[in-house]
Amino acid sequence: xxxxxxxxxxxxxxxxxxxxxxxxxxxxxxxxxxxxxxxxxxxxxxxxxxxxxxxxxxxxxxxxxxxxxxxxxxxxxxxxxxxxxxxxxxxxxxxxxxxxxxxxxxxxxxxxxxxxxxxxxxxxxxxxxxxxxxxxxxxxxxxxxxxxxxxxxxxxxxxxxxxxxxxxxxxxxxxxxxxxxxxxxxxxxxxxxxxxxxxxxxxxxxxxxxxxxxxxxxxxxxxxxxxxxxxxxxxxxxxxxxxxxxxxxxxxxxxxxxxxxxxxxxxxxxxxxxxxxx
Amino acid sequence: xxxxxxxxxxxxxxxxxxxxxxxxxxxxxxxxxxxxxxxxxxxxxxxxxxxxxxxxxxxxxxxxxxxxxxxxxxxxxxxxxxxxxxxxxxxxxxxxxxxxxxxxxxxxxxxxxxxxxxxxxxxxxxxxxxxxxxxxxxxxxxxxxxxxxxxxxxxxxxxxxxxxxxxxxxxxxxxxxxxxxxxxxxxxxxxxxxxxxxxxxxxxxxxxxxxxxxxxxxxxxxxxxxxxxxxx
Numbered sequence: 241x242x243x244x245x246x247x248x249x250x251x252x253x254x255x256x257x258x259x260x261x262x263x264x265x266x267x268x269x270x271x272x273x274x275x276x277x278x279x280x281x282x283x284x285x286x287x288x289x290x291x292x293x294x295x296x297x298x299x300x301x302x303x304x305x306x307x308x309x310x311x312x313x314x315x316x317x318x319x320x321x322x323x324x325x326x327x328x329x330x331x332x333x334x335x336x337x338x339x340x341x342x343x344x345x346x347x348x349x350x351x352x353x354x355x356x357x358x359x360x361x362x363x364x365x366x367x368x369x370x371x372x373x374x375x376x377x378x379x380x381x382x383x384x385x386x387x388x389x390x391x392x393x394x395x396x397x398x399x400x401x402x403x404x405x406x407x408x409x410x411x412x413x414x415x416x417x418x419x420x421x422x423x424x425x426x427x428x429x430x431x432x433x434x435x436x437x438x439x440x441x442x443x444x445x446x447x448x449x450x451x452x453x454x455x456x457x458x459x460x461x462x463x464x465x466x467x468x469x470x471x472x473x474x475x476x477x478x479x480x481x482x483x484x485x486x487x488x489x490x491x492x493x494x495x496x497x498x499x500x501x502x503x504x505x506x507x508x509x510x511x512x513x514x515x516x517x518x
Numbered sequence: 519x520x521x522x523x524x525x526x527x528x529x530x531x532x533x534x535x536x537x538x539x540x541x542x543x544x545x546x547x548x549x550x551x552x553x554x555x556x557x558x559x560x561x562x563x564x565x566x567x568x569x570x571x572x573x574x575x576x577x578x579x580x581x582x583x584x585x586x587x588x589x590x591x592x593x594x595x596x597x598x599x600x601x602x603x604x605x606x607x608x609x610x611x612x613x614x615x616x617x618x619x620x621x622x623x624x625x626x627x628x629x630x631x632x633x634x635x636x637x638x639x640x641x642x643x644x645x646x647x648x649x650x651x652x653x654x655x656x657x658x659x660x661x662x663x664x665x666x667x668x669x670x671x672x673x674x675x676x677x678x679x680x681x682x683x684x685x686x687x688x689x690x691x692x693x694x695x696x697x698x699x700x701x702x703x704x705x706x707x708x709x710x711x712x713x714x715x716x717x718x719x720x721x722x723x724x725x726x727x728x729x730x731x732x733x734x735x736x737x738x739x740x741x742x743x744x745x746x747x748x749x750x
Contacts, residue, residue: 345551404555408562412554415563418606420598422591423584423650423726424667429606430719431683439670439681477654486576486588487653493554494566494575 263394265512266291269455272509276451279436283443287464287516296386296462296469296514299377303387306380312362312370321357323350323388334392335511338500340403347409349499351473352491354384374490377462377469385471386460386514393513397454397506406500409493413501416494417447426483432456442518447505454509457502461515469514472499567592583650583659584727591652596620601717614716621712624725625705632701633735640740641747643733644668645678650728666729666737671720674740675747684720691742692749704741708734 263271266288273281282288307318319328324339338349344356351374358364358371358380365371373379401407420427428447431439435446445456459472473490476498480488488495552570554562566575568589573579578589594602597617600609608614646665651657657664668674671683674690694700706713709724723729729737740746 408554408557408559411559412562412566414604415559415602416566418602418604419563419594420602421594423728424721425598425601425726426719426721427602427606433606433719434683437681437683439683441679480576481651481653481655484591484650484652486578486580486592488576489571489574492566492575493570494563497563497566 263510264292265294265393265514268394268510268512269515272451272455272512276449278449278452279443280445280452281455284518287518290464291516294462294514294516295377296460296516297390299383299460299462299469300386300390300514303383303385306383307387312358312364314361314363316362318357318362318384320361321353323353330388330391332392332395334389334513335395335397336399338406338409338496338503339400340406347403347405347493347496347500349472349491349496350385350388351381351471352496354381354388355491374471375468375474382460382469382471386469389460389511389513392511394510396508396510397457397503398508399500399503401504409497410500410504413497413499413504416498417501422483422485424484426485428479430483431479447502450506450509453502454506455512455515457499457506458512458515460513461517463517465518470517577653580652580656582652583657588652597712597722603717608717617712617716618714621710621716621722621725624722625709625713626724627705628731628735632698632705632738634696634701634739634742635732635735637736637739637743637746640733640736640738641675643729644674644737644740664728664733666723666733667721668737675750677747687741687748689749691744691746696742701738701742704738705734708737 269281269288269291272278310317321327322341322343323330323333324336324341325331325333334350337353338347340347341353341356348356355371358368359366370380374381376382399406399410401410417428424430431437431444432447435449435452437444437446445452447453447456457472459475460469462468463470473495476488476495477490480486488498552565554565557565568574568578574589576588576592578587578592580588582588582591584591597620600613600617603609609617643663643666645668646662647667647670648662649657649659649664649667669678669680671681673680673682673686673688676688690704703714707720708729710722711718711720712722721728724734741748743749
């Protein structure tokens, strides 16, 4: 990892064209730390130090190449895909997702939109590993997600709620967040409803504090404990697992509703992309 | 008097709207699409869990350790419904009182009174986070015994780091003694804490079947036994 440190600066320069390059992810985090007193934001000095060498930056570089490569049976690049701001426009696209897409008539998050693009634009079969393999730094998904998300670094979360479906999904997500079920009666507030709470040694983000919550939802992030870059959908799965509730299906409308709500909870706060987590 | 009646009636009415043949709101429009915007947020949330995406937004077919499937586990009981409040507030006084009463009624006491078990086993159970997790990494209860996850939320003996979602329980027995009322209080808290704290975030380890009587006795020994490191 340290070997790569020397290259971190050129990486940042290469990937960032404008706004998102002006502030490195660690500077965005520092800004949040300076603005409020939060045990969650400050809990890992080590991670803050390592952020300039975040392995996720390399996953993002791979993603850049993949994004621009002509692929799939149709031999086209992802530049033909619309992530909400027009074909190929990535700057600021991710902080405005999930959003409603006219072409599918659905609210989609980044992960489902990438799948849509792979199958509908590039022509991959739905069961192609490029489409189905969602986890791990080596997966196409994580490379693409990281690259696309990085084009929103330092920008404010602002998922649109103008379309009635966007609003409906956000509101259902709020209900899901509060919904208790299962062997432990947990809802999300059980662990994310108060500041400075710890589950064992981990300090948890408070969903009511947008400065905490923007870091909480800043995925993709390199998870040091997993030695892999992880997605929002992976985090959702992890929390339902701890809640003793069944696995939420990645890309299900339920997962997108939940992510619509959690993005709304961070509205106006700058995204840290890519982030580094425990 | 627990809104058991009214809550239950509400539930039934809700279920009727949601699942009865015809499905008022879930009716597909001409394009075959279900109109999410015609539902209330609660209706939509239930629909997304149990119906959307051809069979629900969760892996509902998986078999659960307690029997039944994930679909059953995702169904809310009355307490879970009453305590699912947006913003994490509390229900009205009447509902809170009803929750307390129902919680009290759910508690089954051991024959011959509350006894303390083996603190050493209790120490491991209080620490262990194993049990009842499902999904991608299913907890097989034949391989390991179910723990109490207590350390997730509480600090006990300081040789291990606990969470602080709940209060610090270090030195508990030493400070409170082992009188009958205090033993009953802790037994109740473990069995069904809604007796004292309606809509608490602490799980109902007894009423839910999460922990059996022996495990509860052992965990209580860990909290009360003078030999236990909790009371050093």
